Amino acid sequence: MVNELTILIKNATVLDLNRFAAVESDILIEGDRISKIGVDFEVKEKENLKVIDGRNKVALPGLINGHTHVAMTLFRGASDDLPLMDWLNNVIWPSESRLTGEDVYWGSLLGIVEMIKSGTTTFCDMYFFMDEVAHAVEQSGIRAVLSRGMVALDPANGEKGLKESVDFIKNWQGKANGRITTALAPHAPYTCPPEFLRDVIVEAKRLNVPINIHISETLDEISIIKERYGTTPVRHLESLGLFEVKTIGAHLVHVDDEEIQILKRYQVGAIHNPQSNMKLASGIAPVVKMLEAGVLVGLGTDGAASNNDLDMIEELRAASYLQKVSNMNPEALNAKTSIAMATSLGARALGLTEIGLLQEGYKADIILLNTNETNFYPRHNIFNLIAYSAKGADVDTVIVDGEIIMEKRQLTRLDEEKIKFEANKRGLKLVAG
Numbered sequence: 345m346v347n348e349l350t351i352l353i354k355n356a357t358v359l360d361l362n363r364f365a366a367v368e369s370d371i372l373i374e375g376d377r378i379s380k381i382g383v384d385f386e387v388k389e390k391e392n393l394k395v396i397d398g399r400n401k402v403a404l405p406g407l408i409n410g411h412t413h414v415a416m417t418l419f420r421g422a423s424d425d426l427p428l429m430d431w432l433n434n435v436i437w438p439s440e441s442r443l444t445g446e447d448v449y450w451g452s453l454l455g456i457v458e459m460i461k462s463g464t465t466t467f468c469d470m471y472f473f474m475d476e477v478a479h480a481v482e483q484s485g486i487r488a489v490l491s492r493g494m495v496a497l498d499p500a501n502g503e504k505g506l507k508e509s510v511d512f513i514k515n516w517q518g519k520a521n522g523r524i525t526t527a528l529a530p531h532a533p534y535t536c537p538p539e540f541l542r543d544v545i546v547e548a549k550r551l552n553v554p555i556n557i558h559i560s561e562t563l564d565e566i567s568i569i570k571e572r573y574g575t576t577p578v579r580h581l582e583s584l585g586l587f588e589v590k591t592i593g594a595h596l597v598h599v600d601d602e603e604i605q606i607l608k609r610y611q612v613g614a615i616h617n618p619q620s621n622m623k624l625a626s627g628i629a630p631v632v633k634m635l636e637a638g639v640l641v642g643l644g645t646d647g648a649a650s651n652n653d654l655d656m657i658e659e660l661r662a663a664s665y666l667q668k669v670s671n672m673n674p675e676a677l678n679a680k681t682s683i684a685m686a687t688s689l690g691a692r693a694l695g696l697t698e699i700g701l702l703q704e705g706y707k708a709d710i711i712l713l714n715t716n717e718t719n720f721y722p723r724h725n726i727f728n729l730i731a732y733s734a735k736g737a738d739v740d741t742v743i744v745d746g747e748i749i750m751e752k753r754q755l756t757r758l759d760e761e762k763i764k765f766e767a768n769k770r771g772l773k774l775v776a777g
């Protein structure tokens with residue numbers, strides 16, 4: 345159901361990411377869309393008009409977390425500072441084997457609350473018990489691209505995963521006024537053999553959904569693919585025809601120049617996860633090179649167990665700093681580009697055409713940052729302030745699909761205290777065994 349409230353944000357600093365300008369404007373939201381941006385336009389007095397004072401606030405498109413496993417908030421901080429395989433074998437996989445649908449539901453809500461409170465309005469998720477994640481998304485008011493992760497080293501497992509994925513897509517695609525869309529998610533080229541990936545491609549074409557997959561995350565993966573197929577992950581997936589389907593590729597840390605051209609040619613969405621890549625010592629993605637080549641590069645946090653938070657403002661800053669130090673160039677990945685990766689470019693990376701910009705006719709996914717904190721003074725340059733001094737906690741108001749889901753840092757739909765209580769209880773129990 346489309347929400348009937350009309351919202352008028354008055355006198356805000358509005359970020360125009362087409363022109364990379366900041367303009368003092370009003371924004372009118374009718375139903376689920378932005379109907380007008382400008383000054384001095386007339387709004388008829390009506391009963392259901394909600395006016396928000398935009399002074400000392402900057403309006404920007406809601407942030408887009410392009411890669412996560414949201415229910416993994418349950419394992420946040422359970423065990424850190426370990427090599428990837430130790431961490432997976434001894435902590436994460438045993439805990440995940442005990443997961444129930446209800447655990448995933450509460451863990452998802454915890455992650456969603458954290459994302460809303462730090463300005464994320466859309467996330468792209470891959471996990472299990474996706475019906476529960478979808479219920480959490482539906483209730484919370486956030487927007488999401490959801491996919492059931494499929495591992496097919498054992499063919500029976502792959503078959504089960506694909507069947508469940510197809511059912512999930514049939515049940516949820518376009519639900520909640522289109523806030524929920526879906527994808528097929530073969531976990532990675534080293535956990536899904538070619539014959540399985542071919543089946544996935546056929547299904548993705550038939551159902552007209554994107555493919556969400558991890559690609560070239562670690563050097564171990566590069567060796568495995570080399571040994572099995574005599575090539576690299578990107579070339580391997582290209583040869584299978586996977587990129588003929590809209591692909592959302594997470595990580596793409598270890599890619600060469602020719603692979604970057606392949607990603608560009610097929611308009612693959614490359615989701616960069618700088619903090620997860622740093623924490624797990626996976627490596628540094630050639631983000632500057634990819635952007636220069638015209639690849640659609642978005643940003644993600646990855647799961648909360650390998651980050652350890654879901655704050656996209658922190659992530660875009662980390663992305664920028666990591667490129668500066670790895671290129672030994674302070675001009676690399678500037679403030680405006682890192683903001684675009686978390687918004688307009690991130691939307692294109694996910695194949696979402698109606699979000700990521702504050703523009704008339706676009707979906708009303710808008711966040712207001714309170715710029716009256718000390719970290720926003722003096723007001724030299726709002727792009728620099730957002731990229732390099734803003735914090736998730738500066739997010740004051742969050743609007744998704746034309747509905748206010750947080751106002752003055754209070755959630756309008758969810759019971760934050762109950763969610764923290766349930767997620768804490770369940771997370772501790774899952775890890776204790």
Ligand SMILES: [Zn+2]
Binds near residue numbers: 411412558
């Ligand atoms: Zn991941």
